[in-house]
Amino acid sequence: xxxxxxxxxxxxxxxxxxxxxxxxxxxxxxxxxxxxxxxxxxxxxxxxxxxxxxxxxxxxxxxxxxxxxxxxxxxxxxxxxxxxxxxxxxxxxxxxxxxxxxxxxxxxxxxxxxxx
Amino acid sequence: xxxxxxxxxxxxxxxxxxxxxxxxxxxxxxxxxxxxxxxxxxxxxxxxxxxxxxxxxxxxxxxxxxxxxxxxxxxxxxxxxxxxxxxxxxxxxxxxxxxxxxxxxxxxxxxxx
Numbered sequence: 001x002x003x004x005x006x007x008x009x010x011x012x013x014x015x016x017x018x019x020x021x022x023x024x025x026x027x028x029x030x031x032x033x034x035x036x037x038x039x040x041x042x043x044x045x046x047x048x049x050x051x052x053x054x055x056x057x058x059x060x061x062x063x064x065x066x067x068x069x070x071x072x073x074x075x076x077x078x079x080x081x082x083x084x085x086x087x088x089x090x091x092x093x094x095x096x097x098x099x100x101x102x103x104x105x106x107x108x109x110x111x112x113x114x115x116x
Numbered sequence: 117x118x119x120x121x122x123x124x125x126x127x128x129x130x131x132x133x134x135x136x137x138x139x140x141x142x143x144x145x146x147x148x149x150x151x152x153x154x155x156x157x158x159x160x161x162x163x164x165x166x167x168x169x170x171x172x173x174x175x176x177x178x179x180x181x182x183x184x185x186x187x188x189x190x191x192x193x194x195x196x197x198x199x200x201x202x203x204x205x206x207x208x209x210x211x212x213x214x215x216x217x218x219x220x221x222x223x224x225x226x227x228x229x
Contacts, residue, residue, distance in 0.1 A: 004158075031215070042120075042204060042219040043159075058216070090158055094215060102147055102166065103208070103215035107158030 003027065006091050006108035013078075013085070013115050021076045021111045023091035030095065031103065032074040036060060037088040037110075046089075049074055078113060086115045120148075120205045120220030128226040135192040137223040139205030140185075147208045148181055149217065150190050152201045159204065162190075195227045 004025045013019045025032065031050050035043040045058030049068040063082025068074055074093075078085045089111045094103040123138045139148070147166045151159040165172045165181045165188070172179045178191040192199055202224045206217040 035219075040221075042221045045216065045218070048216065088156075092158075102164060103217075104149065104161045104164060105151075105159070105215070105217060107160070109158045110156070112156075 004091055004093055004106060004108035006089075006111050009109065009111060011111060011113045013113060015115055016080045018077055018079050019085075019113065021078070021089055021091075021113070023074045023076065023108060024072055025074075025091075025093045025106075025108075026072060027093055027095070027106060028071070029093035029106070030071070031093060032068070033092045033094070033105065034058075034064070034066065034074070034076045035090045035092065037090060043090060046076065085113055088112050120207055120218065122203070122205060122220045122223040124223060125221070126224045126226070128228065129195055131195060131197055131227055131229050133195055135195050135199070135225055135227070137190050137203055137225070139188045139190070139220055141188075141205075141207045141220075142186065143207075143209075145183075145207045145209070148179075148188050149206045149208065150177075150179060150188075151204045151206060151219075153204065153222070154201045162203075192225075195225075197227050197229055199225060200227045201225060 007022045033048040034046040047066040049055035065077045091108045092105040094105045120139045120141045149164045150162045153159045163174045176193045181188045202222045204222045206219045209216045
């Protein structure tokens with residue numbers, strides 16, 4: 001089945017450690033995204049990538065880094081510079097489904113990061 | 117930044133009733149989308165309405181868009197317990213290839229038997 005796989009589902013980290021969240025898609029989508037969701041909040045965009053080897057900062061990129069070496073993969077590293085990393089992280093991909101300018105996102109199941 | 121603001125923040129109805137949730141946004145948009153999120157899960161796309169459309173239907177869903185008031189509404193008719201979830205509107209600032217969807221804070225819908 002086509003979809004987006006995020007791993008791990010749950011992750012615990014000590015303060016000062018970097019952690020990497022995995023996101024893999026087999027939908028052949030060009031664009032991929034990382035969002036952060038805090039309790040009772042909407043989603044905030046961290047980074048997005050339109051094509052391989054290219055990515056742009058979203059609204060809250062500080063303390064995060066990404067890479068896009070393969071079309072299928074868009075890992076997110078939460079660095080020690082991120083002051084409040086405990087959150088639910090969602091990866092998504094997209095393809096225009098209704099002509100140009102109408103990208104619909106397909107989401108993974110999410111990764112919940114807790115800093116101890 | 118949060119572009120959309122949903123209203124109400126929480127809604128509790130009985131099965132069979134209709135549920136209406138509203139979304140307001142601040143800047144011009146290319147399209148507006150509604151997503152659903154079950155607790156602790158990823159979001160699922162429900163419906164997209166373009167800026168030149170006023171109303172759209174999909175099964176039990178009806179979406180309206182008023183660009184002059186910068187607002188949208190999602191109506192779920194004949195609600196079911198399985199409709200219990202959070203619903204988010206998202207406005208689309210299309211940048212060429214990728215969409216920069218900006219999500220609102222969501223409406224938590226509880227449908228009771």
